[in-house]
Amino acid sequence: MGADTHDTSSQRKPAVKHDGAKVHLVAFFLSIVFTLLAFIAVGYEAVPRGFVAPFIVLLAMVQAGFQLYVWMHLKDKGHAFAKIAIAGGTVVIIPVVVTFIFWIW
16 A cells, blocks of 8 residues: 555545634724724714614624624534524513613603
């Protein structure tokens, strides 16, 4: 048997595809942009007060979803349990938050 007897087609490939630095840099940059938008909305007094709180909550939800997708690798295979757990928690927490908002309001 010679050194060239190994079949390269049967070699294992990694189960997880790693993203390049570009995806992580874009994610980091967008996180900084979302944070700056929130600071600007609060600091810039021309923005109506009734717009600031919902805008910040919207930015927080977008940033949380974005970070779950990129940093927690929910886009990859094998994360079905995490996706189901997050979806289930979201289904439970939204009515709870809405109930408490209307209860206090």
